[in-house]
Amino acid sequence: MAARALINVPKTAKRGAVIEIKTLISHVMETGYRHSTEGQAVPRDIITSFSCRYNGEEIFATTLYPAIAANPFVTFHTVATESGTLAFHWIGDNGFEVTEEAKIVVE
Amino acid sequence: MYGRCPPKRNAGHKAGHDGVLVAAVALIAFLHTNLALAEIPLDQRRSGYDNMSAATKAMQDDDTANPATLSVLDGEALWSGKAGNEGKACADCHGDAAVSMRGVSARYPAFSPAKNQPIDIEQRINLCRTEQQKAPALAHESRDLLALTAVVGKQSRGMPIAVAEDEKTKPFIEAGRQSYSRRQGQLNLSCQNCHDDNWGQKLAGVPLVQGHPNGYPLYRLEWQSLGSLQRRLRNCLIGMRAEPYAYGADEYVDLELFLMWRARGMTVETPAVRP
Numbered sequence: 001m002a003a004r005a006l007i008n009v010p011k012t013a014k015r016g017a018v019i020e021i022k023t024l025i026s027h028v029m030e031t032g033y034r035h036s037t038e039g040q041a042v043p044r045d046i047i048t049s050f051s052c053r054y055n056g057e058e059i060f061a062t063t064l065y066p067a068i069a070a071n072p073f074v075t076f077h078t079v080a081t082e083s084g085t086l087a088f089h090w091i092g093d094n095g096f097e098v099t100e101e102a103k104i105v106v107e
Numbered sequence: 108m109y110g111r112c113p114p115k116r117n118a119g120h121k122a123g124h125d126g127v128l129v130a131a132v133a134l135i136a137f138l139h140t141n142l143a144l145a146e147i148p149l150d151q152r153r154s155g156y157d158n159m160s161a162a163t164k165a166m167q168d169d170d171t172a173n174p175a176t177l178s179v180l181d182g183e184a185l186w187s188g189k190a191g192n193e194g195k196a197c198a199d200c201h202g203d204a205a206v207s208m209r210g211v212s213a214r215y216p217a218f219s220p221a222k223n224q225p226i227d228i229e230q231r232i233n234l235c236r237t238e239q240q241k242a243p244a245l246a247h248e249s250r251d252l253l254a255l256t257a258v259v260g261k262q263s264r265g266m267p268i269a270v271a272e273d274e275k276t277k278p279f280i281e282a283g284r285q286s287y288s289r290r291q292g293q294l295n296l297s298c299q300n301c302h303d304d305n306w307g308q309k310l311a312g313v314p315l316v317q318g319h320p321n322g323y324p325l326y327r328l329e330w331q332s333l334g335s336l337q338r339r340l341r342n343c344l345i346g347m348r349a350e351p352y353a354y355g356a357d358e359y360v361d362l363e364l365f366l367m368w369r370a371r372g373m374t375v376e377t378p379a380v381r382p
Contacts, residue, residue, distance in 0.1 A: 004180045008171035022169075026177040029331075070331035071174040073166075 003027060007088060009102040013080035021052065021060075022075040025090055025098065031066035047092035050074055055084040064092075080106045147303055147317060152373060154321055155381055158314040163328070167380035175257060175326040175378030178250075178333045182258030185251055191242025197255075200239065204258055212256070213263040213375050216364040218275045224357065225279050225364050228256050229335060247354035253333045256324045260377035268321060268375060270367045283365025286358055292349030313382075318343075319370035320363065322379025329382065336363055 008022040025047070032044025044066060051061040060076045088100045156164065166172050187198045201207040216225040219234075226234070232255050233244040245252035272280065287298045301310065302318035309315060323336040330338075337359045344351040352358045 004177045006171045006176060006180075008169070022171055024172060024174060024177065026174075069328070071177060073172060073174070075172075 003090075003096070003098050005088070005090070005098055005100045007086075007100050007102045009086055009104055011103075012105045012107060015080060015082075015106050017080050018077050019080050019104075020075060020077050021086065022073070023050075023052075023088055023100075024071060024073045026071050027090075027092065027096070029064075029066070029068055029070045029072065033066065045093045045096075047072060047090050047096065049091045051089050052076070052078075053087045053089070054078060055082065080104065082106050147306070149372070152319060152370065153306075153317055154319060154373060154376065155316040156322075156376060156379065158316055159380075159382060163380055163382055167376065173326065173378065173380055175324070175333055175380065178254045178257045178324075178326075179261055179378060181250070182254035182256075185255055186258055191236065191240030193239065193241045195240050197235070204262055208259045208262040210263050210266050210269075212260040212377065213266045213268050214270060216279075216360050216367065217271060218273075218279075225276060225360055227336075227360050227363050228259060229337075230355065230360070232256065232259070248335060248338055253324050253335065256335065257333060257378045260324060260375070263375040264377055266375050267372045268367055268370050270364060270371065272368060272371075276364065279361050280365050280368050283361035283363070283368075286362055287365055292344065292347040294347045296347040298343065318366070319373055320366045321370050321373045322376035322381070324377065325379040325381050327381050333378065336366070 004026045006022075006024040010019050013019050027047050028045060029047065030042055030045040032042070032046075034042045036042055046066055046068070047064045049061065049063050050072070052059055059078050062074065064072060083104060083106045086102045086104060088102075090096070090098045156167065159167075166174075170176050183204070185197070186204050187196050189196045189199075197204070212228045215228040215231065217231075218224070219226045219231075229247065229252055232252065236242045237244050245255070270276070290297045290300075298318065301315055306315050306317045320336045320339075323339070324333050326333050327339075337354055340359060340362060341351040341354075
């Protein structure tokens with residue numbers, strides 16, 4: 001099943017207001033340090049990076065590591081400057097790539 | 108060797124016997140107190156939610172922060188997706204889950220006339236799959252079965268738990284109560300020892316909760332995934348070093364039924380988050 005992502009961005013905000021953005025994505029975040037019951041190493045399968053662009057400009061980016069739990073929940077703040085689109089981008093092992101968008105109206 | 112040696116001192120000998128007697132009387136008194144303590148008064152029951160940190164509560168309260176929502180979304184896709192030789196989806200018979208499944212999982216485990224015994228919500232979904240959709244039953248704790256129980260369970264959120272307590276279910280509630288209060292495993296503990304007699308204390312630094320099943324299937328941070336009540340029961344059984352039953356065993360269903368009866372009237376939080 002495809003990865004599912006949940007984005008929580010306020011639909012409207014006052015110009016200059018600090019807004020909270022919450023993102024949650026489904027991912028096993030397999031560390032690569034575990035072994036199966038047959039003794040085989042379970043290969044690493046994690047999300048390696050996440051970024052957010054606000055009308056094309058990168059406002060937040062982070063690198064993820066094996067110690068991060070499954071289904072990473074990333075939340076951050078930004079200043080509502082203008083109406084437009086927030087684009088979210090996750091990249092991971094085995095060609096994992098998800099993009100999501102959210103609209104915001106700034107008054 | 109040493110244990111078999113008779114005590115050397117005469118005075119000590121007699122005192123030793125008295126000590127054993129006092130200890131035995133104290134132990135019997137303790138066991139009786141334990142029996143008397145059984146059953147939490149209805150107005151003193153607490154959801155495991157009350158013991159959680161503010162951060163974990165916030166995670167459960169906000170659907171966009173609750174990782175179980177990811178499974179609910181999977182479940183909604185499965186609900187409307189066609190499956191099996193009949194090519195039918197859940198939605199083809201039941202329509203909108205928000206309407207048809209409202210309050211359903213608050214009533215489960217429920218008595219199945221066909222099986223002549225109670226069945227839990229996982230078994231009910233699998234019955235639909237094998238009999239209506241002609242699809243293979245989903246494995247316990249599989250991603251799809253958890254997702255479907257989550258989407259069905261979510262429709263009872265905020266409603267009171269109300270399993271049937273009638274002539275048909277009573278013997279099974281009683282069987283569940285028996286296994287709840289039976290000491291078992293290498294640690295010789297019963298469920299009751301922790302969850303009725305010592306709730307509110309701590310076990311290995313973790314708050315000991317009353318153990319009400321009001322949020323299943325739930326996202327457990329320790330599991331990093333959604334899990335069923337049977338998985339949680341298995342967890343407790345292993346903790347007291349007892350042999351867990353196989354998934355889907357009648358003993359689990361009886362226990363689930365008893366626990367739901369014990370939590371009657373409490374609010375369903377499905378899909379909940381627990382630490």
